[in-house]
Amino acid sequence: MTILIILLVNIFTKGFIKSISILIGLIIGTVIAASMGLVDFSPVAAAPVVHVPTSFYFGMPKFELSSIIMMCIIATVSMVESTGVYLALSDITKDPIDSTRLRNGYRAEGMAVLLGGLFNTFSYTGFSQNVGLVKLSGIKKRLPIYYTAGFLVLLGLLPKFGALAQIIPSPQYLVVLC
Known part of the structure; x- marks a missing residue:
């Protein structure tokens, strides 16, 4: 249906x-x-109205050499991907990018990864699908992105909205008996 x-x-x-x-x-x-x-509807009823994330919910980080080496490799790959995203966005928006802006982008992603680690979520990176979104929507200014980011942060603090996604039922298949 x-x-x-x-x-x-x-x-x-x-x-x-x-x-x-x-x-x-x-x-x-x-x-x-x-x-x-x-x-x-029980997930919506059970969800609190407001929830502020707790840092280090799963415990304090442990520093192991093998994990540090692996994360350095992953960070390098992520930085290469992000460079491609930044360059593609520069082409689409006709806004030139220089080494200072690239550095600022890397710093912003580093801060996002740090905050993600503090608040028990995954690492963030510049996703290439955002380049397609900019191209398809035609929105090339930063202000709508700031509004969207603020809106998403607000939704993240209101678990009842997240619980609404849980009430979507699983697909039901019709079984035709012959």
Whole structure:
């Protein structure tokens, strides 16, 4: 049902509505599933209203030589990928990039990795799909990115919104008996 809704929205709409067809399909599909009693709202009820992450929730870090060497290799690969992302964004936005801006990008990613480690999440890097997003959306200014980042931080502090993703039911398959 959800796939059918997504396809119909893609076929019969244009612009912004078409670009959020997957979201529309998930919402309508979940509403239909809820009307059939297939949605469990207990994760939303159980989630706290506000939650501030606890640093080092899983314990203090341990420094082992093998892990340090592995993370240095991963960081180098990540830095090469990020360089490609920065250069591609520079081409798309027609905003020249120099060594100072590259260095600042590396520093920002280093800070994000550090904060990720402090607050029990994964390492962050410049993802290449963001280059495609900039190209497809045509948004080349930083201000919408700042608003989006603030909005995502706010959502991250409100677990009830995260719990909404948990209520989307698993796909149900029709079994046709012949």
